Structure formats: structure tokens, C-alpha cells
Amino acid sequence: MSEQRPTVAVIGGTGNLGQGLAFQLTQRGYPVVIGSRKADKAEESARELAERTGSEIRGLDNAAAAEAAEIVIMTVPWAHHQGTLETIREGVQGKIFVDTTVPLVPPKVARVQLPEGGTAAAQAQEFLGENVRVVSAFQNVAAAHLQDDTDHHDCDVLVCGNDKEARAVVVRLAEEIGLRAWHAGSIYNSAVAESLTSVLIFMNRFYKINGAGIQITGEPGEAA
Amino acid sequence: MSEQRPTVAVIGGTGNLGQGLAFQLTQRGYPVVIGSRKADKAEESARELAERTGSEIRGLDNAAAAEAAEIVIMTVPWAHHQGTLETIREGVQGKIFVDTTVPLVPPKVARVQLPEGGTAAAQAQEFLGENVRVVSAFQNVAAAHLQDDTDHHDCDVLVCGNDKEARAVVVRLAEEIGLRAWHAGSIYNSAVAESLTSVLIFMNRFYKINGAGIQITGEPGEAA
Numbered sequence: 275m276s277e278q279r280p281t282v283a284v285i286g287g288t289g290n291l292g293q294g295l296a297f298q299l300t301q302r303g304y305p306v307v308i309g310s311r312k313a314d315k316a317e318e319s320a321r322e323l324a325e326r327t328g329s330e331i332r333g334l335d336n337a338a339a340a341e342a343a344e345i346v347i348m349t350v351p352w353a354h355h356q357g358t359l360e361t362i363r364e365g366v367q368g369k370i371f372v373d374t375t376v377p378l379v380p381p382k383v384a385r386v387q388l389p390e391g392g393t394a395a396a397q398a399q400e401f402l403g404e405n406v407r408v409v410s411a412f413q414n415v416a417a418a419h420l421q422d423d424t425d426h427h428d429c430d431v432l433v434c435g436n437d438k439e440a441r442a443v444v445v446r447l448a449e450e451i452g453l454r455a456w457h458a459g460s461i462y463n464s465a466v467a468e469s470l471t472s473v474l475i476f477m478n479r480f481y482k483i484n485g486a487g488i489q490i491t492g493e494p495g496e497a498a
Numbered sequence: 499m500s501e502q503r504p505t506v507a508v509i510g511g512t513g514n515l516g517q518g519l520a521f522q523l524t525q526r527g528y529p530v531v532i533g534s535r536k537a538d539k540a541e542e543s544a545r546e547l548a549e550r551t552g553s554e555i556r557g558l559d560n561a562a563a564a565e566a567a568e569i570v571i572m573t574v575p576w577a578h579h580q581g582t583l584e585t586i587r588e589g590v591q592g593k594i595f596v597d598t599t600v601p602l603v604p605p606k607v608a609r610v611q612l613p614e615g616g617t618a619a620a621q622a623q624e625f626l627g628e629n630v631r632v633v634s635a636f637q638n639v640a641a642a643h644l645q646d647d648t649d650h651h652d653c654d655v656l657v658c659g660n661d662k663e664a665r666a667v668v669v670r671l672a673e674e675i676g677l678r679a680w681h682a683g684s685i686y687n688s689a690v691a692e693s694l695t696s697v698l699i700f701m702n703r704f705y706k707i708n709g710a711g712i713q714i715t716g717e718p719g720e721a722a
Contacts, residue, residue, distance in 0.1 A: 386689045388616065428715045432697065459700035465610045465693040473656065473690045476683035477714065486716035491652045492707035
């Protein structure tokens with residue numbers, strides 16, 4: 275490799291989306307640290323992924339995983355969003371923090387229920403403070419599509435955040451793992467991605483689609 | 499024509515989206531009534547469209563236009579949303595009411611700013627009452643694309659509402675004017691379409707796209 279990749283922590287890395295992202299990033303040469311609430315669960319998941327990919331992967335508890343990485347991606351259920359933020363708050367200071375959270379409130383997961391304050395990612399930015407560059411992404415990716423190494427990823431990734439450079443890092447990272455990714459504006463614009471998941475769940479049921487997604491239409495540069 | 503089309507009122511029918519929808523519906527054989535705050539403005543707009551299309555089109559003030567139609571489509575700026583709802587409240591009772599409003603708050607129109615209560619369309623349903631079947635649609639359609647009779651409409655239409663039959667009427671109406679339309683769930687799910695416009699405005703600027711849109715991916719029936 276001609277370039278040193280930054281170390282990425284996947285907080286909640288034992289879930290479906292976390293495992294998928296960890297697998298993809300490992301395959302692209304990123305040093306990956308799996309985080310979980312319990313270190314032994316993280317270690318077990320890291321060991322499995324290491325065996326599968328032949329790469330060296332560490333497993334640590336969430337706080338330690340956040341400390342150990344340059345880019346921290348959080349993939350936890352909405353019910354654990356605030357609690358996990360508290361755990362990793364110190365570890366992510368000065369870093370890029372990627373929030374993938376969709377604020378689904380069971381049992382009505384096909385109904386949009388955005389939180390007070392607008393979005394989960396805006397809550398994270400508010401809680402973590404200005405020294406953390408929060409970027410929101412990956413809410414609409416079917417986790418199953420990340421678990422193998424085909425390039426069949428049918429849903430574009432909307433990348434939101436107040437820092438353009440941090441967004442660009444995440445856009446590039448998404449593109450490297452085979453996803454089409456777009457700068458989509460400030461952290462408040464994460465409302466689209468966070469609400470879209472419920473609409474896609476609705477459509478999957480209503481139309482019997484196997485993993486509905488979206489694609490942005492329009493040609494960059496055409497309105498020069 | 500083998501089937502009698504319902505009469506459609508376009509409230510705020512002198513604006514860009516209203517004119518585009520009125521033009522398209524007229525071309526497809528729907529009796530159209532143009533509504534505006536002032537009857538004379540509505541009449542003028544109706545006369546112009548009638549000359550252009552060779553169809554008979556009426557222009558009335560908003561309240562009378564709503565009374566005169568079976569389906570009422572409202573295309574007004576967010577600043578006039580509540581005021582116009584008050585005007586047409588009586589006229590839309592028992593009918594299908596289509597809210598196209600995007601809650602943009604100038605000058606930051608590229609930033610999502612959803613209203614209290616979640617969405618403009620949910621506010622409309624709440625205000626108009628259960629006797630009105632509110633459906634939200636057409637928020638993301640580039641109005642310019644509706645002004646001529648080409649079939650080049652690049653943005654899918656998300657159709658939200660609590661009544662499935664009313665949604666189906668609007669899905670069909672959108673399809674008849676050349677748009678790809680989808681049942682997208684309850685009126686709360688309108689959050690996606692209402693917030694998406696700001697993201698598309700952001701993308702148009704950031705990537706110099708001439709009218710970004712979205713398409714839903716996935717094959718209906720594949721998950722039978």
C-alpha cells in the first residue's frame with residue numbers, strides 16, 4: 275500500500291452493520307478496532323473477523339476502542355445512543371466521529387419518529403462538543419450487503435456534517451468500500467438519512483422489495 | 499376518454515409548482531380549477547393556461563377553488579401554509595387534500611429545518627381533522643420539469659398519508675403525469691420528502707447539479 279490508512283474503531287462492532295463495516299474496512303487495508311460494551315465480546319468478534327480475513331484486528335471495550343483509533347464509527351441501536359456517547363466522549367475528542375444511528379422506536383419502525391432536536395447525529399454533535407467533528411452516514415445501507423465482498427451496493431450514502439473536510443474523509447471511506455457517497459450538507463440534514471430508513475422499511479413490506487434503497491439522480495458539473 | 503376524471507383544484511396555482519401540476523393535469527384530461535388568494539390573479543392564470551392548452555380552466559379564490567374540486571392540491575410557500583389551510587378548511591372536508599409544502603426557512607434553505615410536530619403535512623392533517631384525507635407528495639419534483647410535455651422527470655415521488663386508498667389515488671395521478679410514485683407510509687413519513695428538498699438544494703450547489711433528485715432502488719415483488 276502506498277499510503278498509511280488511519281485506524282478506525284467500530285463502536286458496537288459486534289452488530290450487523292458494525293460487522294459489515296469492519297469487514298469491508300479490513301479488506302481495504304484499514305487497521306480496525308472492534309468495540310463492544312464488554313471487552314471479551316469485542317475480542318471474540320475481532321478473532322472471528324481476523325480468522326476470516328487473515329488480518330490483525332483488535333477487540334476492546336468501547337471506551338478503549340475509541341481511544342485507540344483516529345476515526346470512530348458508532349453503530350449501536352437508538353436505545354443505546356446516549357449511553358454509548360457518554361462512554362466514548364473522552365476518547366473521541368479531536369477526532370472524526372461517524373454516527374450511523376437511525377432513531378427507530380419499536381414497534382413502529384416503519385414510521386418516522388425523529389427525536390427532539392431533530393436528529394440523532396445533531397444530538398451527538400451537541401453532546402460531544404465542538405472539538406469533535408461529527409459526521410453522519412451509513413444509515414440506509416443494508417448491512418447484509420456489506421457482509422460479503424461483492425460490489426452490489428444499491429443504496430447511495432448521504433454524508434452530513436458541519437465540517438467539509440471531515441465529510442470528505444467519510445465520503446472517501448465509503449467510496450473505498452464500494453458505496454456511492456455524497457456530501458449532503460450540515461449535521462441537521464442528517465434528518466433525511468435518519469428518517470429514510472423507516473420509509474425503506476415500509477416500502478420493503480408494502481412492495482415486497484428485498485432491501486429498497488435510494489440513488490441520487492443528476493450529473494455533477496452539468497450546471498457549471 | 500373512457501373514464502370521468504375527478505376535478506382537481508390547485509391552491510396556490512399561480513406559482514411554479516402549481517402551474518406545472520395544473521398544466522400536466524389539464525393535458526391528461528383532468529378538469530382543473532386554479533386557486534389563488536385573489537380571484538382575479540387566479541382567473542388570469544387560468545386564462546393563460548387555457549389559451550396554451552385549448553382546455554377549459556377556471557380560476558377562483560382559494561376557498562372557492564377548494565369547494566369546487568374533488569381533489570385539492572396545495573402548492574404554497576411554507577410562510578403561507580397555516581394561513582391557506584385556514585382558508586380552505588371548510589372546502590376540503592370529506593375530500594383528499596394533497597400537501598406539497600416543503601418547510602423551507604429562508605435564508606438557510608439548504609439546511610433541514612423541520613417544524614414542531616415533525617412535518618408540514620402532519621400539521622395539516624392535525625389542523626384539518628380526521629374527515630380530510632391528507633396525502634403528502636410532489637415536494638421534490640423540479641417544477642421546471644413539469645412545465646413542458648416531455649417525459650423527463652428524474653425524481654421519484656414519495657406519497658405519504660394515513661389512508662391507503664387516498665395514497666393510491668395520488669400515486670396514480672402522479673404516474674399519469676409521467677412521474678414514478680411510491681406509497682411511502684403514514685403522514686409522519688413525509689419528513690423524508692420535506693427534508694430531502696434542502697439536501698437536494700445543497701447538492702445542486704455543491705456539485706453544480708442541474709436539479710438533483712432521488713430514485714428508489716429495489717424490485718417490487720422480489721421478496722415474495
